[in-house]
Amino acid sequence: MKTKVLGLCAASLLICAAPVATFAQPVAPTPPPHVRESIYVPVRDGTKLAVNIYRPAENGRAATGKRPVIFVFTPYRARYRETDGKVVEAALNDQLALASLIRAGYVVAVADIRGKGASFGHRRGFQDRTEARDGYDLVEWLARRPFSDGKVGMIGCSYLGGTTFHTASTAPPSLKAVFIGASDLDKYDFVRAGGITAQFNTRPDEPPSVDLASLPVDGDEEGTQLRAAVAEHAANTPMAPLWYGMPNRDSVSPLTGNAFWQEAGVYAYMDAIKRAGIATYFWGNLKDEPTGQTLFGATNLGSKFLAGPGSHCVPPQGFDFTGEVVRYFDHYLKGVDNGIDREPRATYWLEGSNGYVRSDQLPGVESRPLPWFLTGGKAGRQLGAAPGVAGTAAFTVDYKLPPAEYFGFWPQPMDKHGLSFTSRPVTAPMTLVGFPVAHLTVTSTSPDADLFVYLDQIDAKGKAEVISFGRLKLSHRKLAEAPYKNFGLPWHSGLTKDLLPLAPGEKAAVSMTLTPVSRIVPAGARLRFTIAGADPRQRNLKDIQITPPPRIGVLHGGRDPSRIELPLAR
Structure with a gap:
């Protein structure tokens, strides 16, 4: 067993820890050189989803050559305009290391899920198999683009971690590696732990004005298609009533007509991820309720694991998070022998030591x-x-x-x-x-x-x-x-x-x-x-x-x- 941290020693764990700096939550960096296009892509049932593609650029032109693609699937709008007129683009921020990935030579694609943002359609539920199959279709579509080398990775945290996890459960042939944050293996045991709903996933649904603030895709400058897409969102399944209406694990939802907890539990599809050989990395923070679920995901899939000291989806302080993400995808998508596969499996913050434990064992296994x-x-x-x-x-x-x-x-x-x-x-x-x-x-x-x-x-x-x-x-x-x-x-x-x-x-x-x-x-x-x-x-x-x-x-x-x-x- 390897268990260590750098610097200060804690005899009870036989570890050493290094003093760390305090880092603020990352703000949008200077955008990397890129060329963007936004288009509608139809999935298998014909629903058109808004996809935004960011290609690394040189001298204002898209860099040549085929490259691996990092895909993000979000309900929170890939591109939108704030009330003060500022444009926000998920791919140009580094909270999920996306800007750094573009700089590292990856194509980054961010798509709105059906029923949200600029995408058409409506949500039948929350991370259901329809959404998972949409993810499959977009992964394979991206893998076939002229700029793609056929290898796709996914990254996300919270809902975006869930879309990543659920897409992986459909085993798209071109999906090679995923980096999953703050997402659940067992939807019922998280959202309705012990039979009780609490904070997560029970807030009111957003009004149409939120999605209408999305930026239209290229060629829809007047927003005609955007308005038509958002009109379809009115048929979305309301989230809080969905969860409140299923008190037991086998309850049949009056909104979806099935035992929806079972459909939304990724644990039922883990074998597909294993058979496909998709590399998995789970992360969370120690002051965040989903972290127990990320540990369950890591132990069931033999994954690497990272836990920082902070709150929900905040990049771990005192840790080179963007560097870790880039190194991970470099290894599994580009084939770079950077040693990440030989490093200790788990890295987790030990409060009171000002350092991270690095161990071949997940936290708690040997307690x-x-x-x-x-x-x-x-x-x-x-x-x-x-x-x-x-x-x-x-x-x-x-x-x-x-x-x-x-x-x-x-x-x-x-x-x-x-x-x-x-x-x-x-x-x-x-x-x-x-x-x-x-x-x-x-x-x-x-x-x-x-x-x-x-x-x-x-x-x-x-x-x-x-x-x-x-x-x-x-x-x-x-x-x-x-x-x-x-x-x-x-x-x-x-x-x-x-x-x-x-x-x-x-x-x-x-x-x-x-x-x-x-x-x-x-x-x-x-x-x-x-x-x-x-x-x-x-x-x-x-x-x-x-x-x-x-x-x-x-x-x-x-x-x-x-x-x-x-x-x-x-």
Whole structure:
């Protein structure tokens, strides 16, 4: 096994870390020399999709020779005009290293998905097989262009990571490598984790004016085709109602007429990616909810993995992200022997060390579970190494929560709205890498209730931050075997036949996986575990809250104590 970082040593991991600079989120660089064309390309059912092609240029002319193509498939408009008149072009920014890829000699193509931007058609769902097949058709169309050498790569983050992942699942013959950020392997287990929707994918749909701000394709200067395309978007499936309307993994959507979670789960199509030999690289950030899903993708596909310290789709600070992307595609599309395939498989930020771990193992694989028990008594509610005396602590679900940020990618501490158990200050640094797991025994005055759990780190001055969290509807607590590799973590089927409403007075055993962590908890810090029954990121909280609010009891101590297992690095 190779596990290292450069510079400062952390004995608990036998690693070394280098001091890092702080980098701001990249702004649009000076555009690389390029020649652009925008055209409509019909896919197999005749729907015309807007495709924007950027070819490297020399002296104002497109560079000669056949070149590999990098393809991006977006719902967020490839080219549009802001209200102040500024033109924004995704390919000329470096958040996904696209400008650097053009400079490195790649052709970059950015297309609007059907039903968005300047493309015609409407979305039947969210990353469905229609969209995946559209991606297939565009990959193969790009591979046949006179400027193409027949090799195509894809890159994206968030929705764009999903379009990349889903296109790969159709195994286009010309698709050789993908770089996927912040995207899910299991749509249900992400969007509706534990049976509960939260922030992601439940925001209101955008008005037509957003897509009408797209720039028309070449030859449509008056915007006639653009207006006709956007008119078709009115038939799009609304996103939040789609997810709200399917409470269980096997629910049939009234909007699409099928069990849509299964259609949108990439894990069902992984074998096609493997058989096609498509190279895969997954990345995310440690303060971003999809990172656990990117880890699942990496472990199932044998991929390289990168995790930075930041939030959603922010290029990892202190790491040459654009350089990594270019080197990756240079190797798999151009055949450059730059050593990236021989370097450690995983690179991930270790909070508290100011550095990145580089390891042949994905984060958490070699950690061991360290149980910290929920205890009560005269000393108050604590987290401790021993179970303590049997008892019960209870709270009434608080629905009067502060408003959430519109994009609340990470929660704030919830100790004022739930039940908390706090440790004593740790006496020595403790390195946690992997997925915390909560095992609770609970009661509820309602047959069903939502459970949210949060693991906070509190520094010596009393400042708290959430470092990991999870959620589960009590009726979804039945465990099952996951249909993919998930590090052996608790997994809930979410199937209708497996739902378990609580009987009056029933004690329910609940196991919950929290989001992954990678940090050194310093000496003097405390850990706090909070249990709540609602979260500000539930956009539909007013519609689903229970009256009267449930009173939830948490049993601690005794023969089957409630506990949280911390992933202690070996």
